[in-house]
Ligand SMILES: Nc1ncnc2c1ncn2[C@@H]1O[C@H](CCC(=O)c2cccc(C(=O)O)c2)[C@@H](O)[C@H]1O
């Protein structure tokens with residue numbers, strides 16, 4: 001009987017490598033990360049909701065015809081978050097899911113305006129997310145920080161409210177590090193939000209607006225010049241403007257790339273057409289993120305696997321992507337060094353097996 005020896009040149013199983021690779025995630029939404037189990041549990045608490053309680057039906061419900069449809073579905077899940085306990089449960093479970101993927105550090109984007117305008121007390125909201133953040137760090141070892149974002153389509157009233165919640169020392173949570181702008185981009189010009197970003201930056205927050213997801217490169221330029229963006233959410237259309245790509249690369253402004261999100265919201269037609277290769281070729285600092293994982297039928301590990309396929313990466317290439325996210329994060333230097341060292345040690349051990 002011939003013995004089938006494992007061919008040492010055979011492609012190693014990158015899935016196993018990714019699953020155990022220590023990671024950081026910079027672009028992932030609080031409500032958008034509610035797992036099917038959490039969403040169906042919340043939907044069962046609120047029978048008036050149009051959100052299905054059955055996880056099967058939920059998978060169909062999370063299939064979008066276009067970006068506007070995605071926002072409608074997103075808001076129907078926001079409507080399920082009605083009490084501080086809902087907020088705490090959601091936040092803690094999102095942290096558990098992140099920890100399961102070896103995420104050591106995540107900057108979770110939260111839209112407090114959407115919850116406070118739906119009646120959740122602002123102080124109770126802040127206490128709920130902070131309780132969950134501290135519990136997650138103690139129990140899972142996952143460090144969470146917050147990005148508060150303005151739902152741009154809700155206009156300047158939402159901008160004012162979000163800025164107040166993010167800069168009032170009696171309210172702003174300890175874990176808050178950055179300030180963003182989300183929702184549809186079409187008809188939501190970035191320059192109008194300059195006064196709010198100026199106040200947030202003056203209060204010590206980092207600027208990380210979405211831009212160039214569903215509109216052209218001018219939106220990315222506007223985010224850089226008017227909102228002083230330190231990172232860009234998506235930035236997908238930057239690939240249409242070589243000068244913009246060169247500027248991002250020269251000034252080492254990271255892109256928060258969310259490949260499957262761009263397909264699910266129809267921002268990009270197919271993964272093979274995704275501009276991530278152009279970003280890397282231009283020398284742009286690319287980070288990999290999941291955006292709204294359960295809604296897009298993905299998770300961070302899968303996004304790393306997609307990046308490996310699109311960029312033809314081996315273990316070292318994947319480790320570099322993970323280190324990019326650590327470098328681009330707003331974690332303090334000691335924490336960055338710790339996670340980067342862990343990534344290097346893990347990768348070296350894996351390759352020496
Ligand atoms: N890929 C994404 N690209 C962009 N945004 C994304 C993405 N994923 C998730 N979001 C989130 O969707 C929300 C959209 C909320 C919104 O548009 C809206 C409009 C009018 C009223 C209200 C309200 O609350 O009353 C809200 C944003 O908060 C944002 O954080």
Ligand SMILES: [Zn+2]
Nearest residue numbers: 029210233291
């Ligand atoms: Zn997003």
